[in-house]
Amino acid sequence: MSDTTLGVLLLGFAGLGPDQDHQRSMYEPAFEAHPGFEIVDGDLDDPAVDVVSICVEPDRRADAAIAALQAGKHVLADKPLALTAADAAKVAAVAAETGKVCLPAHHQRFHPMIAAARGAVAGGKVGLPWNVQADFLVAGGTPSPAGELANFAVYPLDVVLALTGLRVRRVYARLTTHWNDGGADDLALLFLTHENGLTSTISVGRTRELADTRPAGLAVHRYRVSGSHGVLDIDASRPAVVLRRGEASSYTTSSGPDGRPRGRLPGWHGPSTVDRLLDELHAAVTAGRPSSPSAADAVHIAEIVDAARTSAASGQPVDLQEGSR
Amino acid sequence: MARHSVIDDTRPLGVVIVGAGFIADHHGAALRASARARLAGIVDVDAGRASAAATAAGGVPWTTDLAEALGRADVDAAIVCTPNVTHEPIALQVAAAGKHLLMEKPLTITVPSARAVADAFDAAGTVVMAAHTHRFYDYARAVNDAIAGGAVGRPVFARFALLGGWIWPDWRAWVLDPAKSGGHALHNGVHLLDLVTWWLRDEPTVVYARGRAQTAAELRIYDYLEMHVEYAGGADAVCEMSRGHRPSTLDRRDVLVAGTDGVLQLPAEGWGSTVVTESGTSLLHPQAANGFAVQLDAFLDAVADPAAERAMTQADGVRAVALGVATELSIERGEPVTLDEVMQGVLA
Numbered sequence: 001m002s003d004t005t006l007g008v009l010l011l012g013f014a015g016l017g018p019d020q021d022h023q024r025s026m027y028e029p030a031f032e033a034h035p036g037f038e039i040v041d042g043d044l045d046d047p048a049v050d051v052v053s054i055c056v057e058p059d060r061r062a063d064a065a066i067a068a069l070q071a072g073k074h075v076l077a078d079k080p081l082a083l084t085a086a087d088a089a090k091v092a093a094v095a096a097e098t099g100k101v102c103l104p105a106h107h108q109r110f111h112p113m114i115a116a117a118r119g120a121v122a123g124g125k126v127g128l129p130w131n132v133q134a135d136f137l138v139a140g141g142t143p144s145p146a147g148e149l150a151n152f153a154v155y156p157l158d159v160v161l162a163l164t165g166l167r168v169r170r171v172y173a174r175l176t177t178h179w180n181d182g183g184a185d186d187l188a189l190l191f192l193t194h195e196n197g198l199t200s201t202i203s204v205g206r207t208r209e210l211a212d213t214r215p216a217g218l219a220v221h222r223y224r225v226s227g228s229h230g231v232l233d234i235d236a237s238r239p240a241v242v243l244r245r246g247e248a249s250s251y252t253t254s255s256g257p258d259g260r261p262r263g264r265l266p267g268w269h270g271p272s273t274v275d276r277l278l279d280e281l282h283a284a285v286t287a288g289r290p291s292s293p294s295a296a297d298a299v300h301i302a303e304i305v306d307a308a309r310t311s312a313a314s315g316q317p318v319d320l321q322e323g324s325r
Numbered sequence: 326m327a328r329h330s331v332i333d334d335t336r337p338l339g340v341v342i343v344g345a346g347f348i349a350d351h352h353g354a355a356l357r358a359s360a361r362a363r364l365a366g367i368v369d370v371d372a373g374r375a376s377a378a379a380t381a382a383g384g385v386p387w388t389t390d391l392a393e394a395l396g397r398a399d400v401d402a403a404i405v406c407t408p409n410v411t412h413e414p415i416a417l418q419v420a421a422a423g424k425h426l427l428m429e430k431p432l433t434i435t436v437p438s439a440r441a442v443a444d445a446f447d448a449a450g451t452v453v454m455a456a457h458t459h460r461f462y463d464y465a466r467a468v469n470d471a472i473a474g475g476a477v478g479r480p481v482f483a484r485f486a487l488l489g490g491w492i493w494p495d496w497r498a499w500v501l502d503p504a505k506s507g508g509h510a511l512h513n514g515v516h517l518l519d520l521v522t523w524w525l526r527d528e529p530t531v532v533y534a535r536g537r538a539q540t541a542a543e544l545r546i547y548d549y550l551e552m553h554v555e556y557a558g559g560a561d562a563v564c565e566m567s568r569g570h571r572p573s574t575l576d577r578r579d580v581l582v583a584g585t586d587g588v589l590q591l592p593a594e595g596w597g598s599t600v601v602t603e604s605g606t607s608l609l610h611p612q613a614a615n616g617f618a619v620q621l622d623a624f625l626d627a628v629a630d631p632a633a634e635r636a637m638t639q640a641d642g643v644r645a646v647a648l649g650v651a652t653e654l655s656i657e658r659g660e661p662v663t664l665d666e667v668m669q670g671v672l673a
């Protein structure tokens with residue numbers, strides 16, 4: 001890695017709902033700990049600012065990202081990048097124009113089990129992939145007032161897209177509410193048909209708090225990739241040290257959906273998914289290349305989320321436009 | 326006080342097996358192990374198969390004529406193990422003869438015929454039960470026991486996958502001919518559709534399914550099936566049935582049930598022992614009760630007391646057919662299909 005130090009402006013401390021502040025809980029500590037970044041007090045005109053870490057309210061996020069890119073800054077954007085695909089597309093267009101990095105915080109693809117699996121699929125270990133089954137079930141924590149389709153679905157969607165490299169053409173979805181008294185959806189089932197005829201199915205949601213899972217930790221996080229020549233089972237609750245203790249919790253020591261260990265117990269050794277996200281940010285900025293994931297990836301995910309909402313409301317599958325954006 | 330009929334009532338039930346193929350052996354073994362029933366004969370359209378099976382069973386009578394077997398006074402019931410397309414006419418013949426029937430799944434391959442069969446047995450006052458054997462396996466009962474005991478609260482989401490090379494050995498068999506099997510949804514899909522519906526204790530309303538001829542373009546059935554079922558109470562199930570996975574030594578049974586109070590899993594790698602040998606890795610299944618014997622007992626219970634609550638009702642058999650039909654239709658259309666539509670507006 002280049003030893004260039006990048007100045008980081010923390011912009012906004014908001015999220016989906018009053019309790020979500022990924023800037024303070026995730027990005028600020030990760031930037032502080034990560035070599036090659038230095039948090040600076042400044043604004044968009046400040047030449048010391050290279051990167052803007054954006055956690056403004058989701059409905060203002062796209063405009064904030066566009067302003068930062070147009071000011072010649074690179075962007076790390078909390079998820080979701082925008083509330084609609086149309087807004088996300090505007091950001092992606094400006095990122096392409098300016099040639100600046102616009103990295104959406106889809107950090108679960110950097111999970112050690114998932115990163116290894118991406119390599120295995122690319123290496124042909126399972127042959128031609130034709131199906132992915134995924135479960136991303138968080139237990140406890142504060143339900144997102146925007147619903148878990150808007151909040152969590154980005155993560156497993158990004159992982160499935162990263163594993164397969166195939167865009168989605170058709171979406172059928174079910175949105176239900178089982179645990180959250182507030183009424184927003186807390187279980188989304190996404191049935192996706194991709195290019196090449198690959199199909200994928202994702203369950204994503206937030207159950208009530210469970211004694212054996214740390215609060216807001218992942219109770220189930222897994223992917224099965226089926227290919228013409230084999231099957232790859234990814235259990236993203238690993239790697240982990242399994243503990244049995246005196247108290248009721250026997251949960252393992254892997255990290256939560258925000259990439260950090262929770263509670264008193266340590267996480268897995270080594271960089272978290274957010275640390276690896278910052279590795280990618282630093283590498284893309286210093287190499288002058290687009291990041292992976294890119295703003296265009298966030299646009300496609302926003303399209304899928306939009307289509308899922310339409311499908312869930314109508315009870316019918318929704319086709320995405322060929323080569324949209 | 327002994328009555329004459331008591332002797333009659335307590336003699337083992339005389340059962341003929343119709344269709345002496347692969348699965349008939351499992352039913353034969355269950356009958357041999359039962360004190361409440363005995364194998365009274367074998368029927369098969371193929372005389373060679375009928376006689377060979379009869380000889381193997383210790384020389385029981387055999388025939389190629391079902392009517393002849395059903396006409397015998399010592400035959401009280403039939404276990405039918407013939408290809409799916411023959412189920413309807415055979416079932417109606419058994420009903421007309423006034424005998425009880427344990428019918429291999431699916432009950433029939435269309436909804437109207439399934440209803441006709443259920444009605445015929447209702448009219449005759451005899452028992453018909455579809456052999457959705459998975460309900461009688463230890464693993465399925467363990468999951469059901471946990472749900473019944475409130476382990477997850479009200480179940481709201483179930484995943485159930487059966488993937489494996491054992492699902493059929495012969496790729497030329499009648500099973501792969503949709504005209505004879507009804508398609509894979511009716512042939513094997515019904516096992517999963519019935520089981521999750523039992524676990525969820527709810528009525529299915531909508532099916533959205535996707536099918537794939539994964540192994541070869543020439544296949545006329547879908548060797549991989551994914552079936553999403555929506556339930557009246559708001560629950561959902563995702564079932565996968567696959568012979569399309571590679572390698573064919575793959576053997577997966579994966580269950581996940583999320584409920585209002587918890588999450589239950591029968592992890593794919595957690596239900597047997599892993600054996601690593603020079604020729605690869607395989608799964609050693611745990612020792613288990615014989616599901617066919619447990620199923621036979623449930624059938625005999627229903628025959629002994631038709632008024633008692635049944636492990637598997639006629640409506641269950643009809644519903645499984647409807648779910649299978651909805652699955653095939655949904656794949657064909659690429660759209661969700663309502664149970665109302667396939668039940669033709671009349672719920673069982």
Ligand SMILES: NC(=O)c1ccc[n+]([C@@H]2O[C@H](COP(=O)([O-])OP(=O)(O)OC[C@H]3O[C@@H](n4cnc5c(N)ncnc54)[C@H](O)[C@@H]3O)[C@@H](O)[C@H]2O)c1
Nearest residue numbers: 344345346347348369370371374406407409411429430458
């Ligand atoms: N419950 C389970 O787990 C399970 C498993 C496998 C098969 N099955 C079911 O069992 C049934 C039989 O399957 P199989 O694999 O044993 O088939 P099979 O091909 O091995 O055997 C079928 C037998 O039926 C005979 N037959 C065909 N038409 C007949 C007729 N009209 N009258 C009398 N005999 C006739 C054939 O000659 C053959 O001997 C099917 O309905 C299948 O769905 C159930």
